[in-house]
Amino acid sequence: MPKKVVLAYSGGLDTSIIIPWLKETYNCEVIAMIGDVGQQEDLKAAKRKALATGASSATIEDLREEFLTNYIWPTLRAGAVYEHKYLLGTSMARPVLAKRQAEIALKTGADAVSHGCTGKGNDQVRFELAYKAIAPGVKIIAPWREWTINSREDAINYARAHNVPIEQTKANIYSRDRNIWHLSHEGSVLEDPADAPEETMWQWIVSPEKAPNKPVEVEIGFEAGTPVSVNGKKRPAVALLEELNKIAAAHGVGRIDLVENRLVGIKSRGAYETPGGTLLVTAHRELETLCLDRETAHYSEVLALRYAELVYYGLWFTPQREALDAYFTAAQRRVTGAVGLKLYKGNVTVTKRTSPYSLYRKGLASFAMTGYNPKDAEGFINLFALPVTIPEGAKVR
Numbered sequence: 001m002p003k004k005v006v007l008a009y010s011g012g013l014d015t016s017i018i019i020p021w022l023k024e025t026y027n028c029e030v031i032a033m034i035g036d037v038g039q040q041e042d043l044k045a046a047k048r049k050a051l052a053t054g055a056s057s058a059t060i061e062d063l064r065e066e067f068l069t070n071y072i073w074p075t076l077r078a079g080a081v082y083e084h085k086y087l088l089g090t091s092m093a094r095p096v097l098a099k100r101q102a103e104i105a106l107k108t109g110a111d112a113v114s115h116g117c118t119g120k121g122n123d124q125v126r127f128e129l130a131y132k133a134i135a136p137g138v139k140i141i142a143p144w145r146e147w148t149i150n151s152r153e154d155a156i157n158y159a160r161a162h163n164v165p166i167e168q169t170k171a172n173i174y175s176r177d178r179n180i181w182h183l184s185h186e187g188s189v190l191e192d193p194a195d196a197p198e199e200t201m202w203q204w205i206v207s208p209e210k211a212p213n214k215p216v217e218v219e220i221g222f223e224a225g226t227p228v229s230v231n232g233k234k235r236p237a238v239a240l241l242e243e244l245n246k247i248a249a250a251h252g253v254g255r256i257d258l259v260e261n262r263l264v265g266i267k268s269r270g271a272y273e274t275p276g277g278t279l280l281v282t283a284h285r286e287l288e289t290l291c292l293d294r295e296t297a298h299y300s301e302v303l304a305l306r307y308a309e310l311v312y313y314g315l316w317f318t319p320q321r322e323a324l325d326a327y328f329t330a331a332q333r334r335v336t337g338a339v340g341l342k343l344y345k346g347n348v349t350v351t352k353r354t355s356p357y358s359l360y361r362k363g364l365a366s367f368a369m370t371g372y373n374p375k376d377a378e379g380f381i382n383l384f385a386l387p388v389t390i391p392e393g394a395k396v397r
Contacts, residue, residue, distance in 0.1 A: 002112035002139055004029045006105040008097055008127065009058065010039075011046030012176075013155050013166050014116030018143050019054045020162045022114060026141075032058035033104055035097040037067050038180025038238070053164055059104065064180055067096045068237040071316075072181055072277075076284055077225035077335075078328045079300060080308035085258045087274045087281060088311050089182025094123055095316035098130030105138050112139040119145045122263045126314030133317035152187065174201060180241055182274040190269050193259055197271050204273040208252035208346030215344035217351060218247055220283040222339075225332030227280055232338075244276030252346035254278040263313050279348065283339035286350050290358040291335045300331055 005022055009015045009032035022030050032050035034043050043060050050058040071092045082088055098115075105113050113131055117124035119142070128140055149155050152173050159166045175186045183204045189195045199207060221229035228234055230243050248254050254275035262268050288297060303324055310321045337355025341348050363371045 002026055002028050002110075002141065004031065004108065004110040005112040005114050005141060006031045006033055006101055006108065006110045007055070007114045008101050008116070009034050009046065009050050009055070010116070011041070011043075011049050012116070013152065013159065014118075014144070016049065016053065016164050016166055017149075017155055017159050017162065018114060018116055019050060020164065021143055021147060021158075022141070023054050025146075028112070029056045030054060031056060031104065031108060031110065033097075033101045034058060034060045035100060036060060036062045036064060037093050037096065038064045038242075039178040041178070049165065053162075061100050061104075063096050063100060064238050065236075067093065067180065068241060071096050072241075073226050073237070074325055074328070075307070075311055076227070076280055077332050078307040078324065079281075079285060079288070079304040080311060081281065081304070082308040082312045083258070083260050085256050086260055086272065086312075087182065087256075087277045088308065089179060089272065089274060089277070090123065090177050090184055091126065091311045091314070092181065093177075093179045094126035094314065095130045098127045099134055099317075101127075102131050102135040102138065106135050110138065112141050114141040114143065117142065117144065120262075120264060120266060121268075122312065122314065125263055126316075129314045130317055176203075178204075180238065180245070181277050182272055184273075185271040186268065190271060193269050197257055201271065202255065202273065205249045205254050205275055206252050208255075211250070211252035211345045215342050216247060216251055217340060217342050218244070218279065219338050219340045219352075220244070220279065221337070222284065222287055223336050225284065225328070225335040227284075229338075241276045241280075244279050246275075248275030248279050248343060249273075251343040253343050253348055255346070279341060279343075282348050282350070283341060284335070286339045286353050287335055287337050287355060290337065290353050290355045290360055292331070293359060296331050300328070303327060 005028050007015065007018060007022065007030055019030050019032065022028060032055040034046050036043055047058040047060055075088060075092055080088060101113055115124065115127045117127060124142055131138060131140055149158055152175070156166065174188050177184045185201055189198055219231050220227055221232070227240055230240055235243065254273055254277065256272045256274065259267055259269045292300065307324050310318065315321060334357035336357055337353070339350065340352035342351050
């Protein structure tokens with residue numbers, strides 16, 4: 001039986017009831033670890049709530065800078081997007097939270113760690129793979145795989161019976177996860193793919209119909225694939241993303257509604273708000289078109305798909321992900337420059353691309369035959385056509 005458990009605590013419905021459940025079930029000490037990944041919530045209030053509901057201690061860990069520089073920026077450099085749409089907001093946050101949680105467990109001598117992830121979701125895998133990589137000898141307690149609570153309605157009833165204050169009601173039952181990169185929504189009407197999201201569900205990005213009637217332009221600067229400036233002004237990571245979030249959200253940019261394939265094999269439907277991230281992914285992709293040669297660009301697309309899978313599957317602390325980082329670090333060395341974007345009522349248009357390492361040459365790209373001998377193309381075409389012409393010739397003979 002565990003004697004001391006470090007719980008990844010958010011103050012939401014699930015983790016709020018886990019503290020009393022752990023104490024009832026295991027008669028153990030509970031340490032609440034509250035990770036600040038930019039969720040824009042009152043974390044001091046969450047700390048007070050954790051202590052009031054039975055935690056022996058609670059700590060607030062500011063992980064925003066680490067989250068951006070060690071998780072989000074590498075994923076951005078890799079161009080990793082899961083299943084064409086999902087910008088991996090929750091997927092990237094779980095390993096940084098679990099890493100700090102495991103570190104606290106080792107530091108305090110705790111013999112167990114716990115999380116509030118359901119037995120159907122991806123997050124249980126993401127948390128637990130990180131635990132196993134960083135603190136393999138520590139026991140893992142996953143209440144959703146142990147207790148008799150089977151739904152969010154059950155969880156609400158448990159909270160009421162144990163006098164645990166919660167925000168969720170049976171009328172407002174969305175499961176949400178927010179950090180500096182995105183805000184996700186699951187549950188309620190989203191569980192039927194035939195139903196459109198309710199406008200009241202969206203909490204961050206303004207409706208495109210209600211966005212300003214005048215467009216706004218923004219310029220994002222990159223150095224070696226990492227964003228460094230907004231409108232020509234250098235910004236530290238957190239300030240840069242917060243500025244882009246504000247601009248994009250005000251102009252209705254970054255809403256996504258998708259059905260995705262979970263790691264556990266279930267299809268799920270979710271809605272995501274990723275304002276600044278949408279701008280960064282768009283701008284980075286456009287800058288790559290200038291700076292990457294064709295073979296590197298095409299091979300990077302292949303590896304980007306694998307990188308997205310690794311992040312989505314929770315395989316952050318693995319040799320393959322580290323090896324892919326080494327590839328993308330080399331491939332992104334010349335992805336330096338700036339991209340201009342115009343935002344208007346939910347749409348993003350590219351207005352310019354500039355780079356000191358641009359491979360684009362006006363003379364070669366123009367219709368004028370300068371710097372290029374068109375006769376060279378004839379031999380190339382003949383050789384390129386051999387696989388299709390030789391079989392035809394064989395048939396004729």
